[in-house]
Amino acid sequence: MKVSRRDMLMLLGGGAVGTIFSPIPWKLLRDSSVWTQNWPWIPVPKRGAAATAASACPLCPSACGVRVRTIGGRPVMVAGLPDAPGQRGALCAAGSGVHQLPWHPDRVRTPLRRVGGGSPGFEPASLEDAVGAIAAAIRETQGTVAILDGRPGRVLGGAYREFLSGRADTCVLVPPSAVRASMPVLRKLHTRDPGPxxxxxxxxxxxxxxxxxxxxxxxxxxxxxxxxxxxxxxxxxxxxxxxxxxxxxxxxxxxxxxxxxxxxxxxxxxxxxxxxxxxxxxxxxxxxxxxxxxxxxxxxxxxxxxxxxxxxxxxxxxxxxxxxxxxxxxxxxxxxxxxxxxxxxxxxxxxxxxxxxxxxxxQRPLADDPADAASDRVATRDLCDVPDGSVGVLIADLAMAGATVPWPILARKMAPQGLLVSLTPVLADLALHAQWVIPTAPAFTAAHDCPGHPDLPRSLRLARGFTPAGDEVVDPVDLLNRLGTALGIERQATVADALDDMMALRLRALHRAGDGTVFVAGKDPVAMAEIDSPEDVLSMLRAGGCWRTALAAAASAEEPAxxxxxxxxxxxxxxxxxxxxxxxxxxKDSGGLVNGFQMYLIVGGGVERTAGVARSPILSKVDQESGLRPFANVARVNPATVASHGLRPNRRWRVSTPQGAITMRIEPDPTVPPGAILAGAEPQGALPWNAGNPVDLAAPDGKTWRLLPASITEA
Amino acid sequence: MSGPKETPQGASRYGMVIDLDRCNGCGACMVACAVENNVAPAPQRANDRNGITLLRVFPMRNGRDYPESRQVFVPMTCQQCDAPPCESVCPQHAVEFDWTTGIVAQIPVRCLGCRYCMVACPYHARAFNWWDPEWPEGMESTLNPDISTRSRGVAEKCNFCHHRRQVARERAAHEGREVREDEYQPACVEACPVGAIVFGDLNDPDSAVAKVYEAPDAFAFLDKLGTKPKIRYRSRQEWVHAMARQGVPEKEVTRG
Amino acid sequence: MSTASTRGTRRSPLARHLGTLMFLAGLIGALAFGWIVFPPLMYSSTEQPIQFNHKIHMGEAGMACADCHPFRDDGTFAGLPTTAQCAECHEEPIGDSPLEKAFIDEYVRKGREVEWLVYSRQPMNAYFSHVAHVTVGKLTCEECHGDHGATETIPPYQVNRISGYSRAVGGAATAGRALLPTEVMRMDTCSDCHEKHGRRSPCLECHK
Amino acid sequence: MDRSIIPRGLERAPLGKFLLWLLPWVLLLGFGLYSAYLCLRYGLHQTNMDNRFAFGAWIFLDLTVIALGAGAFFTGFLLYILKRRELKAVINSAVVIGFICYSGAVVVLMVDVGQPLRAWFTFWHPNVHSMLTEVTFCITCYLTVLAIEYLPILLKNRKLRQIPAFLVFEFNLHKVMYVLAGVGTFLSFFHQGSLGGLYGVLNGRPFVFREAFGIWPTTFFLFIISAAAAGPSFMLLTTWIASKVSGKRLVTHYVYESLGRISGYILSGYVLLKTADTLFWIRDTAPSLGVHPASFFANQPGYTALHLLEVALFGFLPMAIFLTKRLRARLGWLVTAATLTCLGIVVNRYVLTIQTLALPTLPFAEVLSYVPSWQETGTFLMVIAYGMLVYSISFRYSNLFPQERELRQG
Incomplete structure (x- = not known):
């Protein structure tokens, strides 16, 4: 018997009909569609027990209280802490994403050494090499050895000063914004110093x-x-x-x-x-x-x-x-x-x-605050006040500063062969200019103190560590200890947990002073004087409490007359x-425009556009997708000015100032005065749209980078 | 349309009132929304037109020049219409008017990504996943397990953080009581630092939102389209009302 | 052409109906393959990291389901017990079972968690409230999970090779044959039961 | 070489020349396949569509292609139902073009949707209120009909005819061709209509929302009529192009004239209805939605021009040419008018798809525009290339124009 081609076709036909009436095609169709609902490369949120914890937002000196929702101990959401003094549950856009910062894409995972000349980059290095190089620089430099403390008032600041007190030509530098805030200037206007x-x-x-x-x-x-x-x-x-x-x-x-x-x-x-x-x-x-x-x-x-x-x-x-x-x-x-x-x-x-x-x-002075350690031996100075070219070694800690320090100002202060060391969790902003980058703990990974805004009543919160910081993170105190050892300096703080000790000291000082009130969410405020022990204060602060000083009722420095x-x-x-x-x-006359510059460049952007570490990936996303904030590469110009200067929005434009120029897009904006250009500051290196940073056009005397004479030409 | 006519007794009808005179455009609501709803950080090429911004704050200007220019910030998200134009167009019920809550539900796992709903929505309140969501390594541990992550190729929108209602209801059921109003509040409401957003059950005359929903200075965007949005806005500034009523702006923006 | 060449010649009945027979052969072969051989091929099977005897715990030890599978304070279902919870009884071996000894050596002593493969864990897009069904709806555990409290072993975990879903939540009981002692819970199962109890549910009730 | 499979009595170019003609289309197809692969593999960010331009070039071109492909159903309708015998000369070509247009559109749609593997959900969980459900069902069914209609054309091939089973099958198919034509006409009418309905029902888009008769907005009917008008024109145009490219007379002038006259009559109806519809929209619909109709045009002169163009230049003018006997006698005029009619369809579908989305509804949103990415363009070019290939091969190996043989001999 011969099986013909036709018979084979019949077999196939039967097979086809049978297949249609079997689960095969339908199950494959269904399972493949279910597969699209369950793609293995899309992460599945981890399950776990939900809980809520109170902590502090470390990003800026407002130090807002935050309520953190955790799943299995991992923070998944941050909101303002209700009933918190001075804040009433509010939290800004930056704070709402602070828990994502440990996973910032530019997170520094190891000490980095600067390499290359023309287009510099970084290579991983060991902490030993870093300590050796920094110690050698400190030993050999002719210039000042300084630490730039972006967030003065932390107990860590005391550790910095204490380290520097072992040497002659040293100082702690603070950003201009801290010394030129309203209240420090008002303080200077008085005949007799009224204190903070x-x-x-x-x-x-x-x-x-x-x-x-x-x-x-x-x-x-x-x-x-x-x-x-x-x-x-x-x-x-x-x-x-x-x-x-x-x-x-x-x-x-x-x-x-x-x-x-x-x-x-x-x-x-x-x-x-x-x-x-x-x-x-x-x-x-x-x-x-x-x-x-x-x-x-x-x-x-x-x-x-x-x-x-x-x-x-x-x-x-x-x-x-x-x-x-x-x-x-x-x-x-x-x-x-x-x-x-x-x-x-x-x-x-x-x-x-x-x-x-x-x-x-x-503000009532606080005796024995470890944050003020060695303040008699080591001067605290405005960064702008130190002579140009005088700083031999600078260790910059601008993480969580909530303030901007333009690179040109810092660059002028460095000695020609000066060494810049950046302590930062994220490779961005000034860290990009450093010779050494030391990874420190990002927000929400380590407990630390969060002092409040320099213009407001002194306050203290504690930020909790939620997720482990990782082995690569270097405790700044530990770095100082290693440097001390390398330099042969006898140091008081010889353990890495010195911060804990200093926190305890500070709380003891606060408790002894008996000043102010501790606020814990959902509970009645308790006067410090009524709290039994510093340990109780600590546990209240750890529970998300906030200590705030009572202001002196009549602190007038000038008698009426x-x-x-x-x-x-x-x-x-x-x-x-x-x-x-x-x-x-x-x-003194008001500034005024310089010859050849007919416009003003106004730089702003609020606290959310300061240091690179302050921006969570989601905040960057919201910025990128909403255009609500002024951007570094977008010049917002009054529509009348756009028309009179022929600034076509679809072209690229060069905004020049006496210190240089950057290229920007033009966006008509009726909220900007005619003849002015509004642009946002930008943490450097943070994001792809970053075409240049107006902050880097800062006047070299450091007086301002908020308002600069400018002109526009086609790029 | 499975509209309100099917609504059973005792059902909720969630609504929102946003005070434009209070909103200062800080954007905390946008961040909170993205964090709460497991929205991934933006890919490099993402912008205001193709990103997943379920809640977006738009500046609305009075059309005059400096210094007479004024603007309010309009937080714009799904308006949870009672007659949602997006629901009837979905070919396969990935959009559903939830008759027990009045929320317009968008179910991403049912969606085939035809984007017809986005064309139908006059509020531009829907976003399409043009990209696969990607988180920096390790950041997926910050994801909220109460809501799923979405894949590329599907549309999504605000569900009034409905998963928070699930959590609140579960807790209340466990404790054998009713859900309190403050237990179920969307992330944007919770995040607003100035309390500009009021949210609650419109069917409950005692709710905070019901009290301001009919306020004389409250209005809805595009109400003449017959969409019956459940988000209303408030402002005491007359130009805001006039602007909300008027037509099409002029500027043309090309990208490609 | 073969058909052309055979035209007109006498053929045996078998040869005459060969085409029909071939068709039937193909049909039956495809149906048999599709209904019997194919479905199990779609699943890969993994043994649980350790065996567990529910019967001993429920019977001899007299425990209830909720003793090991409790609710948390916020009403969420805690699911499986942690090793620490097991260790409350099994710090030291209670019986002489080698499995128990192995568990204590491998997990309790080392403080490791057992990486159970959970049959009925819902996919991330589905929300399931145990409180709503157990506390409010008064369902017993068995109604959904079957009587696995009476089993002495636990079956392998089966997962769909394409979709990646556990067979217990994504799979069908093909041709009426349940392939697991636990019931299969698909979306249809949920909606049928809701329908049966006069509770038509909107999508958002279960999806997230 | 391929002589044995070329229909008897037809002259065809040497195989080498034919392959050379195919080569650029094959290359284009390859490029298009790569573009489509990128979109499927990496997601639709490969396109320049965005949340506002949720429908882009693909949908616009799909609509256009489907409207032009309407020549297939409408010619079938005229031939089999209205008994316009002279159209037998182009029916095969019409079926092939219809098949190409519909299958091509479906292929692009499968790339266009974000989750093609879930496309069958529409059949399993259909939302009967959605125009898109109607579109999906119609397009699937009609594509099946077209495939069945396409089969006999293939099976008539000399080689395939040698298989008796195919012959029987083809013969039976012929008997049901009237039924198929009827069903196809119904499906295609519905399909065209529901594509129009797709936009007309959008009460959230005042620019495109139209009042309804029954459950169907006016755009439902306008789409059917415009497609019916453009279909014969497109047939005229493609036949003329095929004739030019192959260098052969394929149909008599009477067929061209007949196609043109039909187009002209329907076009006149369309121009009238479209004008009435627009006026009604300006007077009633737009104001009732709280929109001043002028606001859509005042700031966008280009868009106003498009509207005028569609009705006047691409509607009224070709209509006048088609209906003037003296002009109809000249093939040049016929081709010109057919081209204008087809352009009119392009403009109409462009306005409904792109302009609808470009215009914002919220008072603070911007008017947008976008330019398709190369991946988007490539994917669409893939369909063009695919169409050219299928048509060229069908033309070579099937008798698409029955008159060709007579015209060659005569």
Whole structure:
């Protein structure tokens, strides 16, 4: 019998029909579609028991309390801690993603040594090599050995100073934003040093903001905005850009970019002339003081700042010298502080309005705080104040600073052969310029202290470590110990857990002082004086509590005496000359544009665009996909300016300043004043869209990188 | 459409009111939303047009120039319409109007990725997974097990953090009681630092949201389309209301 | 052409019906392969890391399901016990079973967790509340998980080679033959039961 | 070499020349396959579509191709149902073109959807309210019909005819061809209509939303009519192109004229209805949705121009040519008018797909545009190449134009 081709076809046909009526095709169809629902390369969230823990956000000096949701001990979500003092459950966008930082794609996993000349990169190295190289540099350098502490006030700062105290030419450097914040400048305006000052937001009923990002990174934005909504706080905002703070303010008064000083001086003159000056305001040579302010007539203010007399009068009239009014400058965490003269002019208003002792209070000093260890032996200085080319070895710890330090400013301070060591969990920002990068613990992996904002009542929270930091992480104290050993310095702190010891010391000091209150969410606040032992304080802080100092009720450094008016000044008792020459500050003209630059570049972006470590991958995503924040490579320009300068948005443009130029895209934005360019600061090396960082165009004297003369040409 | 007519007695109808005069555009809600819903970090080429941003804050401007320019920030997400245009167009029931909660449910594992729902949605509230989600190594340990991760090729949108309701209901059932209003709040509501968002059950006259839902200064976007959105916005600024009513803006943006 | 060449010649009945027979052969062969041989081929099988005797625990030790598979305080189902929980009784061997000794040596002493392969663990896109079914719905464990409390061994874990789902949640009881002592729980199983109890459920009730 | 399989009585180019003609299309197909592979393997970020342009070039071109492919169903309808005998001359070609257009569109759709392996969910869990469900069912069924219709054309091939079983099968198929044509017409009508309905039902998109008759919005009917108008024009055009490329007369002028006249009549109806529809939309629909109709056009002069173009240049003008006897007598005019009609379909489908998505609905959203990526373009070129290959091979080895033999001899 012959099986024909036809028979074979029949067999196949039968097979085909049979297959259709069997599970084969349908099961394969179904299983392959289920496979698409279960692709092995898409991660499945791990299961586990859910719990909630309280901790602190370490990213910036606002040190907000956070409620962390954990699954099997792993943090999966971070939200603001309700009932927390000064914050009321608020948390910014950066804080909402802080738990992702241990997995930042640029996380440093090992000590890195800089290699290459033209296009430098890094290669992994051992900690021993790093210690050897740094110790050798410290031994051999002719220049200053310094540690840049981006977040002063931590107990770690005490360890830094203690390490440096073993050598002659050393200092601790702090970023300009810390020394040029509002309260440190106000402190300097006094004849006698009143000690650290703080704004008491709970009693303030009116804020006069001078480009201060009150709702965008200054101090406690959540508290400010909630009090505004409760109708308990009025905000007058003088600012060139219609920022988010300006938008939400009760009154926004647009000014010409960079003329905060002129407005403040003009306002001061108005207050003086209308006699609405606090009786508490005292000044030895009142005549000279008045004379200094006399040139700032409304007409001149209008010419310089563009604020007309009626508006200025209106604001002045609304500012009764009740002591509950406070003027704040402060600058932008990303765009940097205001120049000293500007901030000083603003702070004079606080003196005139009698804020001292009411809206502004003195912080009680804390004896034996380990954070202040060796402060008599090692100077703390503004980075901008050290001579150029003087720093031989600089160990920079800018992690969790919440402030920007432009590289050109730092670069000028380094000696020609100087060694820059960066302690950082993430390879970004200044670390990219370092010769050595030492990996430190990222947020949420190690317990540490989180001191509060320099302008607000002193506070302390503890950040918890949730996930293990990993073996590669170097404890800064351990690094100092190894360096000490290599240098043959006898050191007190010889164990890696020195931080714990120092924390215990600090808590003992706090407890001994018996000052302030400890707030724990969901419980009644407890006065420090009523707590039995430092250990109890520690456990309360570990449970997410917040200690906050009680402000001295009347901490006025100036006794009342002088009333506004020519006659009385003669009879006032002789007093030492007031602050360093306010008259000179007043006499100094406002910045102004440099020849050839017809525009201003305003750099901002709030706390979320400061140091690279502050940005979780999700925050970067939200930035990348929403364009809500100003970007480094996008120049936001007023539509009228776009039209008059022919700035076509689809081209690339070169924004030049006296220090250099970067290429940007143009985006028309009606909230930017004509003739100005608004751009965001950008942590360096963080993201692909980064075409250049406006912060790097900073003036070399370090006075400002917030406002720069600029011009635009086609790239 | 399995609209509200099927709604059984005692069902919930969740809604939201967002106060535009309070929102300062900080973006914490966007971050919280992405974190809560296991949204992956952005691929390099992702932008405002192709990223997974389930909740996006748009600036809305009054069209005037500096210094008369004003803007409000409009957090825009799925408006949870009572008559959702996206539901009836889905060819295979991957979108469903949940008659027990009023939430427009989007089930990614049923979705075939035709994107018709995205075309149908006038609020541009849906996002498509153009990329496979990718997390930096180790970061998948921060994922929320209460909600699944999505693969590439499917559409997704805001479900009012419905998984939080599941968790709250489970806990309440375990303790033998009803769910309290504060137990079920979406991540954006929880994250808003200024309390601009109020969320709750509109069927419960005592809920915080029901009290402001009918406020005279409350309005819904595109309500004339007949979508009956359950998210309303509030503002005391007249231009905001006028803007919400008016037509098409001018600028054209090309990318490709 | 073969058909052309045979045209007109006399053929045996077998040859005449050969085509039909071939068709039937193909049909039956495909059906047999598809229904009998093919389904098991779709699953790979893995033995559990250790054997466990439910019967001893439920019977002799007199334990209840919830003793080892409890709820957590927040109402979530804790699932399988940890080694630490096992060690509460099995710090030292209770009986003389070599399996128990091996468990104590391998896991309790070393503080390791057993990497159980959970038959009925739902995929990540499905939400299942034990509280809703056990506490509120008053279902017994057996109604969904079968009577495995009475078994002395635990069967291998079977997983679909393509979809990667456990057979107990993704697989069908092909041709009425259950392939596991535990019941198969697919979406249809859930929705049928909900329907039966007059509780039509929206997607979001179970999906996440 | 391949003489034995070329239909008797037809002259065909040497095999080498034919292969040379195929080569560029094969290369294009290869490029297209690679593009499609990238999209399937790595995801749709290979395209430039985005969340606003959720439908892009693919959907626009699919709609166009399907509208043009309507020549298949409409010619069948005219021939088998309305008994226009002269169209027998192009019916085979029409079926092949229909098959190419529909199968090509389905292939692109499978790349276009994000999860093609889940496409069958639509059959298993259909949402009967969705126009897309209607589209899916119709396209699947109609593609099956087309495949069945395509078979006899293949089976008529000399070599294949030698297998008796195929002959019997083909003969039986012929008997049911009227049924198939009827079913195909119904399915294709519905398919065209539901593609139009796809947009017309979008009450969230005021620009495209249209009032409904029954459950179908006006776009449902406009799509059917416009496809019916463009189908014969496309047949005219493709026949003319095939004739030019092969250098042979394929049909008599009467067939061209007949196609043109049919196109012209339907086009006149379409222009009328489209105008009425637009006016109604401006007067009633748009305002009822809270939209000032002018707002869509005021800032976008280009889009207004497109509208005018579609109705005037690509609607009224070809209609006038087709319906003027003197012009119809000239093939040049016929081809011009057919080209304009086909362009009109392209513009119409472009406006409905791309412009609908470009225009935002929210007051603060932007007007967007996008440019397809090379992967997107490549995937579509794959369909063009596939179509050219299938058509060329069908043309060479089947008798697509029955008149060709007579015209050669006569």
């Amino acid at each position: 000052l703080a704004v008491d937001l709970d009693v303030v009923d009116t804020i006069v903001g001078f480009s201060a990002p009150l709702l965008d990174g200054w101090g406690q934005p959540g508290l400010v905005q909630q009090r505004m909504h409760e109708g308990r706080l009025r905000l007058f905002q003088f600012e060139a850009v219609q920022s988010r703070t300006a938008l939400m303010a009760d009154r926004w008064i647009p000014i010409t970019p960079g003329t905060e000083r002129a407005v403040a001086l003009g306002l001061a003159r108005m207050l003086i002339r209308s006699g609405r000056v606090s009786p508490a305001f005292g000044y030895a040579d009142f005549k000279a003081f008045v004379a200094a302010y006399e040139p700032w007539t409304p007409r001149r203010v209008f010419e310089v700042a563009g604020v007309d007399e009626a508006t200025l009068t209106e604001v002045a009239d609304a500012l009764a010298p009740t002591g509950r009014v406070v003027a704040i400058g402060g600058g932008d965490p990303a765009g940097g502080p205001l120049p000293f003269e500007d901030e000083a002019s603003i702070q004079v208003l606080n003196l005139l309005l009698g804020a001292m002792g009411q809206a502004v209070k003195a 002088v009333e506004a008016g020519d006659d009385q000044t003669e009879t006032a008792p002789p007093r030492p000359a007031m602050p360093f020459a306010l008259e000179q500050v007043a006499a």
